[in-house]
Amino acid sequence: MSQSVCIISTRTPYCGQFAREALDAVLVCASYDIPAAFLLMGDGVFQLLKGQDSEHIPRKNLSAMLQALPLYGIETIHVDETSLFERGLAASQLCQPVTVLSQGELPTFLRQHSRVLNF
């Protein structure tokens, strides 16, 4: 199997630096030309919620940074369907189109990658 990395991000967007530092790992893969996928699970699904205004926290808007991922060759963000459902969210409430993975699709998806980095 050729090398590829899946980065799983599981924290809310503004809980310390967790989400930002997981995103940095994705960007580093891209800058090293290592094929990478970005999967939001658990509270990580909140990172793409529409209408984020982080100006008064004050923090950089994480969803805006996620929308720049195609510039780094990450064409789609993967989102765990169960995590959305458990939080009462629908993909339509997210700020960009995503690839939703069902519980049954997750193991197959993870097996496509030679390494998984969990944040």
Added chain:
Amino acid sequence: MKFALAVYGAPANSQAPQSALHFARALVTGGHEIVRLFFYQDGVNTATAIAQPPQDESDLPAQWQAFIQEHQLDAVVCIAAALRRGVVDRAEARRYRLPGSNLRDGYELSGLGQLVEGALLADRIITFGS
């Protein structure tokens, strides 16, 4: 087997550095190779030289340093995460005109690329404290 370990939690608020040290010792005992240790997120605090836990508690930063030096391991601390949290070596202290440096000997500040590279070099990447 070749292992890379990633540590994301700090000694004072996470079990991650302790669990990782136990695991690393078991790897060495079992004849495995540790190709990289990578300290990221709050895990960078494991590498500070100026934490002083009470004498009746385990001194994880000291234990980690002794383990790294004894086995001459490649121990990398993420430079961006470390600068954010006040863990700096002499070069960074000079660069940013900080009043002191506190990175323990045996560690190296470097980029996040070392985590990804370590993960690809190793047969297994094991994460502590995600």
